[in-house]
Amino acid sequence: MTSIPFTAKMRVSQDVLVQELDGEAVLLHLQTGKYFGLNSMGFRMWQLLVSSHSAEDAYTALAGEYDVDLQTLRHDLDRLLGQLVDERLLDVSR
Structure with missing residues (x-):
């Protein structure tokens, strides 16, 4: 699995469709035809990864939202970040 620095900025790959279903999501890569399912926590991670300045900012936001071991x-x-990049669902700009 690819290791991505938490300083990197993410964006949704242009060939990806995202469909939210009851707080969860299904991602479809149009070129590969592969589906990727995200539970509610995974979908929240996705939302923050693609809207934050960096993965570190997404991590900080999640730490504030959830009572979880850091x-x-x-x-x-x-x-999750490594999987999303490996599946070409997220693009990374370093």
């Missing part, structure tokens, strides 16, 4: 949160966000 190391676990960082690990989970890092893992």
Whole structure:
């Protein structure tokens, strides 16, 4: 899995459609035809990753919203970020 620095800015890849369903989301990459499902926490991570200045800012916002162990949160966000980049659902600008 790709390791992405938390200082990086994310944006949705141009070939991705996002559909929210009851607080969760389905992402479809139009070129590969692959679907990627996000539960409510994963979808909130997605929303903050694509709207924040950096992954670090998304992490800070999530830490303020959820009562969760910060190391676990960082690990989970890092893992999701790597998956989204590997699946070409997010583009990274460093």
